[in-house]
Every structure is written in structure tokens, then in C-alpha cells.
Amino acid sequence: MSARRSDGGGIVVIGLGRFGCHLAASLTRMDREVLAVDRNPAQVQRFSDKIDRVVQADSTEEGALRQLGVASFARAVVAIGASVEASVLTVLALVELGVPQIWARATSQKHAKILSSVGAHHVIFPEAETxxxxxxxxxxxxxxxxxxxxxxxxxxxxxxxxxxxxxxxxxxxxxxxxxxxxxxxxxxxxxxxxxxxxxxxxxxxxxxxxxxxxxxxxxxxx
Incomplete structure (x- = not known):
């Protein structure tokens, strides 16, 4: 594995759907330290040779994220789009871990309000922006x-x-x-x-x- 710029802890990307996988790959090409997390083993296997560190885990479980060392990362991006519940619970888990910057993908204005209310620092609408x-x-x-x-x-x-x-x-x-x-x-x-x-x-x-x-x-x- 090549040395990566961590900038005080690197970046966690949670959810390897279309948006998440492109984001993680782009950050990797920018020589950033990236930890990619997805609960689907097929997705983890698919991107294992494109991203330095890809792991299978349930991101809604604070304990699972703690075991992965997510608390030591400076930034996390919750790229989950298929499940509002999973994205909200993941943000809650990251807040409990004290991650300094939490970015979260929203699929609707209502979703965005919930993400902000539970602790997401930045809410993004990649589809709308694109x-x-x-x-x-x-x-x-x-x-x-x-x-x-x-x-x-x-x-x-x-x-x-x-x-x-x-x-x-x-x-x-x-x-x-x-x-x-x-x-x-x-x-x-x-x-x-x-x-x-x-x-x-x-x-x-x-x-x-x-x-x-x-x-x-x-x-x-x-």
C-alpha cells in the first residue's frame, strides 16, 4: 500500500453505491487515506482492488465502526442512498464516535432535515447538483x-x-x-x-x- 496523505485521520466513505464508489475512487486518486465501508460483501469484493482499504460492516452499529477505528478519522461521508433509515442511523453512530466532520447524502428535503437534526455537518444532494x-x-x-x-x-x-x-x-x-x-x-x-x-x-x-x-x-x- 502506498503512503497516503491522512490530513489528521483520513476520510471514511460509507456506502459503495454509484456515488460512494466514485467518491472513494476519486479521493484515492487524490492520494488521500480512504476507508470504504459497505454492508454488501459483493460490493466490497468489487472495489477491493480499486480502493486501498475496503471492509464489510454494518455502519448503523456504533460498535462495528469503533472496531474499524472510524473514531480516528477526521471526516466521514455517508453515501447511502437506498435506505433513509440506514443513513440516519449511520450518522447517529458517527456522532456518537465524535467524528469532527460528517457529510451525508440526502435523497429528499425531508431526508436532509433529518440528517441535519441528528448531527450531519454537511448535507449534499449529488443527483440534484449534477x-x-x-x-x-x-x-x-x-x-x-x-x-x-x-x-x-x-x-x-x-x-x-x-x-x-x-x-x-x-x-x-x-x-x-x-x-x-x-x-x-x-x-x-x-x-x-x-x-x-x-x-x-x-x-x-x-x-x-x-x-x-x-x-x-x-x-x-x-
Missing amino acids: GDRVAHLIVSRLLDFVEFDDDFAIATVRVPESFVGRTLLDLRPDERSGVRVIGAKVPGERFRYASDDTTLTQGGVLIVEGGIDQVQRFAGRR
């Missing part, structure tokens, strides 16, 4: 899109043809379009911070931030 993001990508020319609240986003867009060869000082997108260009990428090179003298190139990519409507309109420029 759906919103994909919707923006489908209806626009955006390459990627991250929404931070009801009216702010950061996105990547291709340099419009009409902008090629011009500088940001000349274009003044903050004044004319209501967005700020914070990064630019020339084909074949890495992203760099943008400045007034950044010249936009054919086939280049920009990172822009601003209101959602403004970002969408900017992305639609020709």
Missing part, C-alpha cells in the same frame, strides 16, 4: 459550470471568434458583459491568471465568473 450542472451545459456553449448560489457561477468557455486577437483591456468584459475573466488557456498550454494585457487566442479557453445569466450570455457570444 442535474443542475448538466442542464446548464446542455442549453449553452459552456464547457463546464459550477453554481455557488442562486445567482453566481464560475464557468469555462471557448474564446468567441469575435474576441480572437484582442486583449481583455480592449474588451472590458466586466463592463460590457458583467463577467470577470479570471483565467485563460492557450491551446497546448496550462491555464494562467488573466490580466488586462492577456490576448485571447483562437481555440483558447477562458475561466469566467459572474451572475448566472451574464455567464450564459457571455458563453453565447460569437
Whole structure:
């Protein structure tokens, strides 16, 4: 097993469904210490060669989690989606163990309220968040899109043809379009911070931030 960055105890991922397995694998690729837990032996076997430490256990049982050393981990993610009862009981068990940060996946607003009330520090809706993001990508020319609240986003867009060869000082997108260009990428090179003298190139990519409507309109420029 390769050395992993523990950051004070690593991360426990409980539930190896579609969301949980992708999360655990991504954290592993980021060189994080991961303990993955699932009650289904078939799931444990399936991911045993993709994640450093995968164990079969009933996460609703505080004693089982204690035996696995979960109390020594800094963060835990309850990725269970199939059973509301199991996810709530797992959060309760993690609270009893004193895990400092508990993230929990919710499948409904009611589920989210219950998770928060029993001690989850962060409640996430991966399906809804992914759906919103994909919707923006489908209806626009955006390459990627991250929404931070009801009216702010950061996105990547291709340099419009009409902008090629011009500088940001000349274009003044903050004044004319209501967005700020914070990064630019020339084909074949890495992203760099943008400045007034950044010249936009054919086939280049920009990172822009601003209101959602403004970002969408900017992305639609020709």
C-alpha cells in the first residue's frame, strides 16, 4: 500500500453505491487515506482492488465502526442512498464516535432535515447538483459550470471568434458583459491568471465568473 496523505485521520466513505464508489475512487486518486465501508460483501469484493482499504460492516452499529477505528478519522461521508433509515442511523453512530466532520447524502428535503437534526455537518444532494450542472451545459456553449448560489457561477468557455486577437483591456468584459475573466488557456498550454494585457487566442479557453445569466450570455457570444 502506498503512503497516503491522512490530513489528521483520513476520510471514511460509507456506502459503495454509484456515488460512494466514485467518491472513494476519486479521493484515492487524490492520494488521500480512504476507508470504504459497505454492508454488501459483493460490493466490497468489487472495489477491493480499486480502493486501498475496503471492509464489510454494518455502519448503523456504533460498535462495528469503533472496531474499524472510524473514531480516528477526521471526516466521514455517508453515501447511502437506498435506505433513509440506514443513513440516519449511520450518522447517529458517527456522532456518537465524535467524528469532527460528517457529510451525508440526502435523497429528499425531508431526508436532509433529518440528517441535519441528528448531527450531519454537511448535507449534499449529488443527483440534484449534477442535474443542475448538466442542464446548464446542455442549453449553452459552456464547457463546464459550477453554481455557488442562486445567482453566481464560475464557468469555462471557448474564446468567441469575435474576441480572437484582442486583449481583455480592449474588451472590458466586466463592463460590457458583467463577467470577470479570471483565467485563460492557450491551446497546448496550462491555464494562467488573466490580466488586462492577456490576448485571447483562437481555440483558447477562458475561466469566467459572474451572475448566472451574464455567464450564459457571455458563453453565447460569437
